[in-house]
Amino acid sequence: MKVKAAKAAQKAKEEFKPEMWIFDTAARSWSGKDGTYFLLERGESTNKALLLDKVMLRAATTRLPDDNLAQAHLSDIADAKNAMQTLM
Helix, strand or coil: CHHHHHHHHHHHHHHCCHHHEEEECCCCEEEECCCCEEECCCCCCCCHHHHHHHHHHHHHHHHCCCHHHHHHHHHHHHHHHHHHHHHC
16 A cells, blocks of 8 residues: 555655646645645745645655555455465
8 A cells, every 4th residue: 555655655656746736825725726725834835846745745645545444455355365275
């Protein structure tokens, strides 16, 4: 799972195009032309290196499964293990 998240972050880094982002000084936010946006905290820098970090972090976290999905995968693995033991 961590590998998928790392690959998603790397892909986001490779696809990152700074010209696709606009900084709104009034709202202290970055807006992407694809509709995504990031609100910045008061002390956060407005540079594009921080924006890239945020884009990569969002890509990685959206690739990680939630607890329900992880439990479903574990259950499937346990079921397969039990089926294999039954066949032996």
